[in-house]
Amino acid sequence: MRFERLDLNLLVALDALLTERSVTLAAERLCLSQSAASSSLARLRDYFGDELMVVRGRQMTLTVRGEELREPVRAVLEQIRNTITVAPEFNPLTCDRQIKVVGSDYVTQVLLADVLCDLETSAPNMRVDILPLHDAPHEVIERQQADLLVSLDYALSPDHPSCLLFEDDHVMIGWDENPFMHSEITRQSYFDVGHAVARFGRMRVPAFEDSFMSRMKLARRVEVVAPTFLVLPKLVVGTRRVATVMRRLAEQMAQSEAIVLRELPFVMPPIREMLQWHVASGNDLALNWLVERIRLMASRDPAKAHLAASSPGRTASG
Known part of the structure; x- marks a missing residue:
């Protein structure tokens, strides 16, 4: 790679030559042959228009230009090493970042609300933008229009990493004064009664049930x-x-609404809520940290997690 006609690989050679003040020692340091080190010195002399190192007696001495370059070149290489080889530290308490999460109102209610409550103390400067579910949820990750997607397993992209958050089954809800909810509910009566359902987006995508x-x-x-x-x-x-x-x-709704829950009169498979992120985000420390926080919250008992997050006196580890 070149910058202003200079082969940047020569900076490493220049640093070794100016430090060792010897072609032989520089070659050993760089694991090069002496002829290769001499060739690098020749190219550097040509670029800078200066001898850089000259023979004085039995030793080599830096020219004025060589002396001027010694510390700046070392500082540039040290900055490159620190940038590339040292992983940046991540501190959730000081992280100033906005993260976009796509999820349904169900996921927001039963999980993300508690996560956001936790973030108020564990990552106070982190901001979360919750976006509604797209008609094709996996596309928001494919196009990197969001950082995280929380959706059902069959709605994810097969090309990006994901993890299971939790499983959930279905129940029936109805007004607590509805005689139907207090009678024997059969398969036939379930299908005969009137239903309210949720469908999403412009395409009116149906929910799992x-x-x-x-x-x-x-x-x-x-x-x-x-x-x-x-x-x-x-x-x-x-x-x-x-x-x-x-x-x-349903269990959260029953705490504030005049409804009761009943089991379904037939078997319906559970849903599997998954968390997905783009494959290119694998080294995103802030995102990785948030993924683990979401997974931790999802693994808790739903009722206990909701109560803990609602408690004003709780503390959270970062």
């Missing part, structure tokens, strides 16, 4: 389609409608 019904060719009476999971309680309270949502979310 909605697409599961379609794949199994099971027809529900869908009466309301909402753009988010979080509004579903408002759409069933005061009505005979029900909604099918993830258990973690």
Whole structure:
């Protein structure tokens, strides 16, 4: 590589020559033959228009120009070594960084909210921009439009690293005064009752339970389609409608909404929430740290994690 016509590889040779003041010793230091070291000195003399080193008696002495170059060249190489070979330190307490995370309102409610609460003390200068789910979630990672994607396993890109955060199953929610929620619920009655469902984006992408019904060719009476999971309680309270949502979310909803939970009258496979990042981000220390914090929070008991994050007197390790 050249800079201003200078082969930058010659800087290492120049440093050795000016330090050792001997072609022989410089060659040994560089693991080169003496002729190769002499060739490098010749090229350096030609570039700088100066002898750099001259023979005085039985020793070599630096010229005025050579002496002027000795310390600056050493400082430049030391800066390069420190930049390339020494990994930068990462301190979450002083990290000033914005990170974009794509995730649904469900993920935000049951996981990211607690993560952000933790970051207030563990990484107070880190800022998180939560973006809504794209119609094709994996594209935001492919195009590096976001740093992290939290989505279901089948929605990820196979070309980028990911990790499992948690699994969750589904339950039915309904108004706590809805007679249906207090009766025997059969498979047939489940499909006969009115449902509220969530679908996302411009393409109205169905949630997992909605697409599961379609794949199994099971027809529900869908009466309301909402753009988010979080509004579903408002759409069933005061009505005979029900909604099918993830258990973690339903349990949080039941703490503030007039709803009750019931088990489904049939088997539905659990969902697998995954975390993904671009393959080029492997050495991003801030991102790696945040990935581990998210994984740690996801591994906790959902109820305990939510209560701990909500406690004003809690502390967090960095």
